[in-house]
Amino acid sequence: MTEYAVVAEGLVKKFGSVTAVAGVSFKVRYGEIFGFLGPNGAGKTTTIHMLATLLKPTAGDAWVAGHHIVKESDAVRRSIGVVFQDPSLDSELTAYENMYIHGKIYGMGGEELRYRIEEMLRFVELYEHRNRLVKYFSGGMRRRLEIARALLHKPKVLFLDEPTLGLDPQTRAHIWEYIKRLRDEGGVTIFLTTHYMDEAEELCDRLAIIDHGKIIAEDTPNQLKRLVGSDIIYLKVRAVNGAPNSCDALSAPPVMECKPLREGMVALKVSDATQAIPVILERAASMGLRVAEVSYRKPTLNDVFLYLTGREIREEEGSEADFLKHVIRMRRFRRR
Amino acid sequence: MSRTLDPFVIMAYRQFRRFLRTKARVVTSILNPIIWIAFFGLGWANAFNFPMAKAIFGGVDYLTFLTPGVTAMAVFTASFIGGVTVIWDKQFGFLKEVLVAPASRTGIILGRIFGDAVIAVLQGLAIMALSFAIAHNLNPYGILPALAYAFILALGFTSAGVALALKMTSMEGFQMVISLLMMPLIFLSGAFYPIKFMPGWMKWVAYINPLTYAVDGMRHYLSGVSTFNPLTDLAVLCIITAAFMALASRLFKKATID
Known part of the structure; x- marks a missing residue:
């Protein structure tokens, strides 16, 4: 297990009668950028939530940085940084305060913490804005701050769930730069999900194409394109x-x-x-x-997806994801 | 430092920081008790301004009777409503950031409860200061013990609010449940009129109402009149607060995102 940053074996997650993840297995090597590419509702976020110990899998096992996600969840939490798809900053606090609180919760402190906050804020070019309230930040600034925060405690594995969702092209390119720099500087393995073909192609060393909760192909972007x-x-x-x-x-x-x-x-x-x-x-x-x-x-990755599923990724946007969310929401109400 | 203490301190700090920034919350939570003291209290104080009236309130004038009750009410309201910040954290995502951290969940949730409880007591202190300005027979030596009772009350109802918020998903739902519970608990706590004149069934509700014991204890020290022994008040408050705190910690330990 040690040569892999993430190992998943037959992960399954069901929400009532809805199967969000239908048994996925994959391995992520240390130092690489591994991507999950698939339409909304394919089970990407659910997989990240399981790997990040926020959801218990219905079946299957997974190890992150060598630790079992259920039995050693605390060790997993210490080794990972997570940027969620939805915002998770405290917008009533400043950028610096958000970083400081994160560091403290992760057991950091003193000079080391102050130095590291400055370093990370400079990395995402937010140092000048450190004392501004996050509620006045643009979407791109928030994303950058979340990336800086997720890296603060030097995680071994960084999870990025749709890192550029809803951002304008310029900001996206900007964030891609940070992600590539992280890989080049070494030290952190990146697991990201996306439904943008260009993003998967631009960033991922290897990627898995996921559809209806199952991995339908897994390889480097070039090898995948050779399929078609x-x-x-x-x-x-x-x-x-x-x-x-x-x-x-x-x-x-x-x-x-x-x-x-x-x-x-x-x-x-x-x-x-x-x-x-x-x-x-x-x-x-x-x-x-x-x-x-x-x-x-x-061929692009879009052609690969088309070839493998007969559909384009974009057609899936909205409809299926909304349907799944709707079903899950309905179940929540019933449970209450 | 420690895995439990660090999150405790930082979460308390965070609640403070946030509270100071949300000025609307400060204003509304202090304004409400002021309205009660000024419009309700002063009005009735004049109506009860006849020689026999003091007997109704255990030998003190109405404002002296009322103000400790309103102070307790202010602390109670502020702490119970404080749970709404958990709902905000759910909706704005900060909860996930906390849940994915390798820190002690007990430390995190108790820190947050402690922070919010201190904030609630500070609001109570503001009402207490106003009480001393209006009612002239309050005992200044009672301030510290009364604040101690207020703090235990605040810990208890912040925990109750947090526990409730952890179980709810919508802001509207939370506010509905809170406002449904709040009014009866306040009216049946003896804050506005003595329990001994309540009809029999109401008395029983008052006896099982935790707020009753905070009102009674604080009134004992500030006004010198009370229904129960202040140590009984203290014991009941401690038990209820411990139970609510245990409940909130338990729910937070089991919390996942759904």
């Missing part, structure tokens, strides 16, 4: 009467794999799109398929 081929062609096909199913018709070299998507769209995995497109169009015509649209691109 070096190029990916999207065709919108209108079948003329009597024509065969489009994937049956098109699955022959240079097409390595064909995957039907919604509304007559198909995704074709090829090694070189510029040469493959003329061949494919010719074949489609000869088989009686009318091609309405064609496009190709280098």
Whole structure:
């Protein structure tokens, strides 16, 4: 267990009849940035809450920094820093006071604490604002302060739950810089969740794609993209009467794999799109398929998700998450 | 330093810091008792301004009778309502920051209760000062023992408020329960009129009302009249406060986010 910062084996969390996490297993190495990528409601936050000892798993085991999350929860708490998805600062206090209280609760004190607060506030460029009340901070400043606070007690593992959710592009880039600097300077392992493809791609050394509480793929971003081929062609096909199913018709070299998507769209995995497109169009015509649209691109993580699930991550936003939250809320009321 | 003491001290400090910043809370919690003393107290004091009236209140004038009760009421209200900060912490997320910390949960919650209790007593002290300005027969030597009773009362009802808040999720729900309990507890505590003139059933409610014993004890030291032995008052208050504190610690130890 010692070479891994986080080990999870078959973690399950159920809220009543709703299964938020349906058995996830993964390992995070020391010093890397490991990401959970998936739509809202996929079980990312619930997993973080279990690893951070705030929720007891329904089944399964996990170790963080070598400590069991249920049996040694205190040792786990000492080794981690957490930036929650929702704000968790005391907005009636100043930035400095928030840091000071955190340090005291974590058993720090004296010169060491004062020095460390200054160091961390400078790291996130908030030192000039240290005596301002947090309620006057912008969303980006709050996020930065939360990161500084989570790092104050020098945790071995830093959990970031959707670190740039709701922030403007400039602020996001800024926060990415901090996260990358943390990795480069070493000393802290980062576990983050996100539903932003670009964020996962930009930051993660390795990532797991999670959907409906299950990990459906896990690898480096580059390896994951290789799943969908070096190029990916999207065709919108209108079948003329009597024509065969489009994937049956098109699955022959240079097409390595064909995957039907919604509304007559198909995704074709090829090694070189510029040469493959003329061949494919010719074949489609000869088989009686009318091609309405064609496009190709280098695969992104979005294509990977599309390839693995048949849906895009963005389609999931709102609907499913809200539904899950709604169900959980309903259950809470019933319990009372 | 210690795993329990550090969180205790820092949480008490935090409650203080926050309270000083939320001036609205200071104003409303002091204003309410002032209104009671001024409009209710002065009005009745004139109505009871006849020779036989003192007999009703155990031999003292009405303001001397009333003011220790209103002081207890102020402490009680401030401490019970103080639990609302737990709901704020739930809604604004600070609770999670505390729950994920490797510190002693008992230390954290007792520190917070201690801090809020001291704040409530300070508000009581302000009302007490006003009482001495208005009622002229109060005993200044009774201030310290009365404050001690007030502090035990405050610890108890801050704990009760915290325990209730840990069980509730919405601000509205908490405020509803609190205001539903507050008025009857105040009226049935003997703060405004002597228990011995209450109808039989009301007396029984007054006897099981913890606030009764704080009012009675504080009145004993400040006005020189009381229904029970002040040591009985003290014992009852201590038992109830210990029970509420144990309940709040227990609930906080088991608290998770949901």
